[in-house]
Amino acid sequence: MALTAVIEARGLSKVFHTTVRRPGLGGALRSLVSPERVAKAAVQDVNFRVGKGELLALLGPNGAGKSTTIKMLTGILTPTSGEALVAGVVPHRDRERNAHNIGAVFGQRTQLWWDLPARESFAILRDIYGVPEDQYRARIEEFDGLLELSEFWDTRVRHLSLGQRVRCDLAASLLHDPPVVFLDEPTIGMDVVVKEQVRRFLRHQVEERDRTVLLTTHDMTEVARLAERVVLINHGRIVLDGPLEEIRRRFGGTWQIRVTLADPIGTIDPGGAEYETDPAQFPGFEGIAVLRREGARLVFGPDGPDAPTVHEALKAIIGRFQVADLALEENDLEDVMRAAYLGAVPAQATADESDDESAVPTASRGG
């Protein structure tokens, strides 16, 4: 992780109190007279840090607490307990300073003025944030180059397609050059071409502009393309925080690499012949097993809990053998994440929840 934390969640928690409506007419009347209040712990003791120039994907199933976390980090919601710190500012306490430090895009909503062309919204935002004219022009030009906005930015926002509107929203959120960007499902509902364009744009913002980005998405292609590190949240608690590769390794156990050797006789010298039963003897082959041998064709697979990722295994195999042909089957990231959601258990999700009615159940154990 980068050294300086730009986004920090410290014991962040949010409990929502809602009124339950009892069923039937009698129930409705009773609810009016004596409303039944229930507490819902949407986010519980969440801790993580995001460094400068880092893109972190906050992932989890529906209702896990991702949006609630983002809303606390953007200052929209006040935490029930714990603290959020974004670019040195406590977001809900100092909303104005926070607004200058962050850009935010909620894929399902817009910050643009519905009845105005996007370009006019940009100009209003320029004035609100006091962006100097030369910088404004330079940024608009940069964003247009990357997101191809100019062909539709004179159209009223209400008439833009979803993909066009979100591209305008992205540009609008960065007009004041904020160091931190929050993106809540930015590419939801976009076609693959526009998604890719937005992903290139985001990579550019991180790599070239050193922005810190916190992203939520259910799109695993997006995660694979953009995120090196992911935080998994489930039932309001963090269940995993680490490099994507580590999560693949822990939860994406099944892969197979079928290799046709270019020169089986030459490759399988007396010293190497044993690999058939024990390839782990070779440096870099720990955790890789030969599952089958079909003539010059070998099928490798993971062996044991410390098996390497498919990418590491590929490297080892290509480095060791002369390969004529290679076929690869691996769990896709959707499967890996499904396994992670089911299998990862929050560190302190234990008895401390049992006397708290608002507490959520421990994340289920998948095996």
Ligand SMILES: Nc1ncnc2c1ncn2[C@@H]1O[C@H](COP(=O)(O)OP(=O)(O)OP(=O)(O)O)[C@@H](O)[C@H]1O
């Ligand atoms: N304003 C609210 N009042 C009551 N409960 C809420 C409120 N906002 C969210 N919740 C509840 O808090 C939990 C977390 O919701 P949140 O929107 O943060 O999930 P999410 O991970 O963003 O889900 P999704 O992937 O479906 O967008 C859910 O159970 C949701 O019903």
